[in-house]
Amino acid sequence: SQTIHQWPATLVQPVGSPLSLECTVEGTSNPNLYWYRQAAGRGLQLLFYSVGIGQISSEVPQNLSASRPQDRQFILSSKKLLLSDSGFYLCACHSRTNTGELFFGEGSRLTVL
Amino acid sequence: AQKITQTQPGMFVQEKEAVTLDCTYDTSDPSYGLFWYKQPSSGEMIFLIYQGSYDQQNATEGRYSLNFQKARKSANLVISASQLGDSAMYFCALEGPSGGSNYKLTFGKGTLLTVNP
Numbered sequence: 001s002q003t004i005h006q007w008p009a010t011l012v013q014p015v016g017s018p019l020s021l022e023c024t025v026e027g028t029s030n031p032n033l034y035w036y037r038q039a040a041g042r043g044l045q046l047l048f049y050s051v052g053i054g055q056i057s058s059e060v061p062q063n064l065s066a067s068r069p070q071d072r073q074f075i076l077s078s079k080k081l082l083l084s085d086s087g088f089y090l091c092a093c094h095s096r097t098n099t100g101e102l103f104f105g106e107g108s109r110l111t112v113l
Numbered sequence: 114a115q116k117i118t119q120t121q122p123g124m125f126v127q128e129k130e131a132v133t134l135d136c137t138y139d140t141s142d143p144s145y146g147l148f149w150y151k152q153p154s155s156g157e158m159i160f161l162i163y164q165g166s167y168d169q170q171n172a173t174e175g176r177y178s179l180n181f182q183k184a185r186k187s188a189n190l191v192i193s194a195s196q197l198g199d200s201a202m203y204f205c206a207l208e209g210p211s212g213g214s215n216y217k218l219t220f221g222k223g224t225l226l227t228v229n230p
Contacts (some may be wrong), residue, residue: 032216043222044121044158045202060216075177088156099163100208101148102218107156 002027004105006091012111019064019078021108025069026072032094033074034102035066037087050074069096086112115140115209119221120194126195127229129170133180134224136205145209147188152202155191161203175228195228202226 003026013019025031032051036044046059048066056066063082067075074091088109092102116139126132132139138147149161164172172179178202180189202225206218 034217036220046217046219049217054188090158092158095160099148099160100146100216101160101163102158102206103160106156109156 002093002095002103004091004093004103006089006108008108009106010109012113013081014113015083016080019076019081019085019110020093021076021089021110023074023076023105025074025093028072028093028096030071033068034092034094035074035076036090038090039087048076050107052093055101059061065076083112086110115142115207115219117205117207117219117221119205119224121224122222123225123227124195125229126192128197129194131191131193132195132226134192134203134205134226135187136189137185138205138207139186140207140209142145142209145207147179147181148206148208149177149188149190150204150206150220151199152204152223154201157208158204162190182210197228197230200226200228 005024034049035047037047038044050056050068064078088107090107091105095101095103118137145166147164151159151161162172162174162177162179170183172192176193179190202223204223205221208218
């Protein structure tokens, strides 16, 4: 079965500092991978998705970037964090089940001060 | 463009009663799927139920059922016999575009359900 690991689980960073959130997937190969952000009390906003190594699609213009250096590794980065980057970041993988739902990691909570 | 609307920011229900969470959607895709997820306070996203646009019957999964009205573009979640553990945020999501590798889900803003003892 698929498993998604995200780290760190919680992060507090000053404005202007860099960011790196990592996501790794087990139990599947060549998955579609996704980064979503959830602002406090809000829905999920799709930030990036990737259909393969080195292939990144950005959904919204922003201060963040994503990379996929390996088949089952997805990284979310920023060179200089903004206050508005605070939120709950969720990595997801497209399930291989019949229903094709997205399978989510545990999330990374980022607070920018 | 895909659009999902959840008009109920919060809902309250008494334990053991049924509750309906509303969801309407808009898509130009002839083939699509609708999902419901539960997000407890811990933050994890738990997949609950799926409805395909061509499914003849409404989806059911234990105490969860989906009231799918295609002509009205609504896909309401019905939770029967509510339990205290059902208190959580609930999200409706629409898949699209159909086919190809650019598969993604668009989420609504969610409904916070509180089950009272």
